Amino acid sequence: MTDSELDAAHVWHPFTQAATAPPPMVAARAEGATIFGADGREYLDLVSSWWVNLHGHANPVIAAAIAEQARTLEQVIFADFTHAPAARLAARVCGHLPGDLDRVFYSDDGSTAVEVALKMARQYWSNCGEDRSVFVAFDGGYHGDTVGAMSAGHSSGFFGAWESMLFPVEVVPFPATWDGDDGVADRERQALLALEDVFARHPGKVAAVIVEPLVQGAAGMRMCRPEFLRALAARIAEAGSLLILDEVMTGFGRTGAIFACVKAGIVPDLVCLSKGLTGGFLPLSMTVAREFIHQAFLGTDIARAFLHGHSYTANPLGCAAGLASLDLLEAPECGARIGDIEAIHRQRLAGLAARHAQLSRPRVTGTIAAFDLPGDGYASAIGPTLKKRFLERGLLIRPLGNVVYLMPPYCIDHMALHRAWDIIDGELSRL
Ligand SMILES: Cc1ncc(COP(=O)(O)O)c(C=O)c1O
Structure with a gap:
C-alpha cells in the first residue's frame, strides 16, 4: 500500500471532514519556507505550519x-x-x-x-x-x-x-x-x-x-x-x-x-x-x-x-x-528579517487595498498580514475556493473563512514573499 492508502485506511486528521476533504498531500521533506510533496510538488508555507515555525523547516541548528x-x-x-x-x-x-x-x-x-x-x-x-x-x-x-x-x-x-x-x-x-x-x-x-x-x-x-x-x-x-x-x-x-x-x-x-x-x-x-x-x-x-x-x-x-x-x-x-x-x-539578523517581512506586508497590502474594492480591513502586526473579503465568517465558501487556487499555484495559504492572512516563517526569502503577494493580487482580480 502507498502512504496515502495507509493514511486513508488508518489516520483521522484534525479539523477535517474526511468525507468531503481532498486526500491530504504527502509531505516528503521540508526546508526553509518550502514543503516538498512526495509527488514532486512544492508549497511555500505561508502559515508557518499552523503558526509554529519560526526559522524555517528542518533548520540545521535546531x-x-x-x-x-x-x-x-x-x-x-x-x-x-x-x-x-x-x-x-x-x-x-x-x-x-x-x-x-x-x-x-x-x-x-x-x-x-x-x-x-x-x-x-x-x-x-x-x-x-x-x-x-x-x-x-x-x-x-x-x-x-x-x-x-x-x-x-x-x-x-x-x-x-x-x-x-x-x-x-x-x-x-x-x-x-x-x-x-x-x-x-x-x-x-x-x-x-x-x-x-x-x-x-x-x-x-x-x-x-x-x-x-x-x-x-x-x-x-x-x-x-x-x-x-x-x-x-x-x-x-x-x-x-x-x-x-x-x-x-x-x-x-x-x-x-x-x-x-x-x-x-x-x-x-x-x-x-x-x-x-x-x-x-x-x-x-x-x-x-x-x-x-x-x-x-x-x-x-x-x-x-x-x-x-x-x-x-x-x-x-x-x-x-x-x-x-x-x-x-536573539541574533540581530532575525530581528532584521522580521522587520523586512512587516515592511513588505505593509507595502504590498496597501497596494492591494487600493486596487481591489472587495478587500476590506487591511491590517498588519509584525509578521502577520490579513484582510477581509465579502463573506459570512468562518463558514464562507470563499475560503476553501481560494485555498485550492493558492495550492495550485504552490502557496500554502489557509484563509479563515473570508479572512486571508499570511504568517510566514522568519527565514522567508523576500522574492518568495513578493511572489506570494503577486499571486494573491492575481487571484483577487479573478474573483
Ligand atoms: C491563541 C491560541 N491559544 C491556544 C492554542 C492551542 O494551541 P495547541 O493547538 O498547541 O493546543 C492556539 C492554537 O492555534 C492558539 O492560537
Missing part, C-alpha cells in the same frame, strides 16, 4: 541540538528531577518577559498551557482564601481544544458539539481594528464598559481575564491596539483580578517584538507560550507566572501545591530545541 540532546538525555520524570535544558530555557524565557514573570510551569501544547493558567488562577484564589471562580474572555477568542480552553474560547463558535461539557465564562467584545479605522476608540470604550459590567455583576468573584494580546488568531487575525491592552491591564489590576495573556500564537517575535506584552508594555500575571517555543520542531509549552502567584502555592500542605503534570513535562528534546531556537531568534 535539528543538531535535538540530535545531540537525544544522545544525552531524551526524557526524565520531571517530578523528582530537573535537567539543564529545562532550567536554562526557563531562565532564558523569563529573561525576555517583563516584570517578575519568573516562574515557569511546563506542559505540552497551547491548550494545556491555557488549561494550566486557568487552573492556576482558580487555585491561586482558593489558596488565598477567596472564592473567585468567574472567568472573563473576549468575543471570538480561541484558546485551544481541551475542556477549559474550549470554555474560555466558546464564543469562537468552534465547539458546538461540546457545549454541554463547558463551564460558563463571561464574554466581552474584542475591539478589533484595522488600517484607516476611525471607530476604534469607541469600540475600546464599549469593551471596557462590558468588563465593568462583569465586575459589577460579580463583585470580588472574577478570578481572571484571558485575552490573546494584539492579535486574535483563529477569530480571523483580528488585531487590537496596544493602548487597549494597557487600559485593560490597568483596570484588571485595579479590580484586584488576574490577567492571563494567551501568547501561544503571538509569542517569539510574531508581532514584531519578542512578546506581545513587551510590545504593549504590560505585565500580565500569567502568560501562556507554545507554538514558536521550539521553533516549530516539537510540542512543548510553558505557563509563566508572576512570583506572587507561585508563592501562594507554597506551604506544608500538599493540597496547596499545584497538583498537575503530564508524562512528558519539560521534555529535554523540546527544551533543547527551544534553546537553539532562542539563539537564532
Whole structure:
C-alpha cells in the first residue's frame, strides 16, 4: 500500500471532514519556507505550519541540538528531577518577559498551557482564601481544544458539539481594528464598559481575564491596539483580578517584538507560550507566572501545591530545541528579517487595498498580514475556493473563512514573499 492508502485506511486528521476533504498531500521533506510533496510538488508555507515555525523547516541548528540532546538525555520524570535544558530555557524565557514573570510551569501544547493558567488562577484564589471562580474572555477568542480552553474560547463558535461539557465564562467584545479605522476608540470604550459590567455583576468573584494580546488568531487575525491592552491591564489590576495573556500564537517575535506584552508594555500575571517555543520542531509549552502567584502555592500542605503534570513535562528534546531556537531568534539578523517581512506586508497590502474594492480591513502586526473579503465568517465558501487556487499555484495559504492572512516563517526569502503577494493580487482580480 502507498502512504496515502495507509493514511486513508488508518489516520483521522484534525479539523477535517474526511468525507468531503481532498486526500491530504504527502509531505516528503521540508526546508526553509518550502514543503516538498512526495509527488514532486512544492508549497511555500505561508502559515508557518499552523503558526509554529519560526526559522524555517528542518533548520540545521535546531535539528543538531535535538540530535545531540537525544544522545544525552531524551526524557526524565520531571517530578523528582530537573535537567539543564529545562532550567536554562526557563531562565532564558523569563529573561525576555517583563516584570517578575519568573516562574515557569511546563506542559505540552497551547491548550494545556491555557488549561494550566486557568487552573492556576482558580487555585491561586482558593489558596488565598477567596472564592473567585468567574472567568472573563473576549468575543471570538480561541484558546485551544481541551475542556477549559474550549470554555474560555466558546464564543469562537468552534465547539458546538461540546457545549454541554463547558463551564460558563463571561464574554466581552474584542475591539478589533484595522488600517484607516476611525471607530476604534469607541469600540475600546464599549469593551471596557462590558468588563465593568462583569465586575459589577460579580463583585470580588472574577478570578481572571484571558485575552490573546494584539492579535486574535483563529477569530480571523483580528488585531487590537496596544493602548487597549494597557487600559485593560490597568483596570484588571485595579479590580484586584488576574490577567492571563494567551501568547501561544503571538509569542517569539510574531508581532514584531519578542512578546506581545513587551510590545504593549504590560505585565500580565500569567502568560501562556507554545507554538514558536521550539521553533516549530516539537510540542512543548510553558505557563509563566508572576512570583506572587507561585508563592501562594507554597506551604506544608500538599493540597496547596499545584497538583498537575503530564508524562512528558519539560521534555529535554523540546527544551533543547527551544534553546537553539532562542539563539537564532536573539541574533540581530532575525530581528532584521522580521522587520523586512512587516515592511513588505505593509507595502504590498496597501497596494492591494487600493486596487481591489472587495478587500476590506487591511491590517498588519509584525509578521502577520490579513484582510477581509465579502463573506459570512468562518463558514464562507470563499475560503476553501481560494485555498485550492493558492495550492495550485504552490502557496500554502489557509484563509479563515473570508479572512486571508499570511504568517510566514522568519527565514522567508523576500522574492518568495513578493511572489506570494503577486499571486494573491492575481487571484483577487479573478474573483
Ligand atoms: C491563541 C491560541 N491559544 C491556544 C492554542 C492551542 O494551541 P495547541 O493547538 O498547541 O493546543 C492556539 C492554537 O492555534 C492558539 O492560537
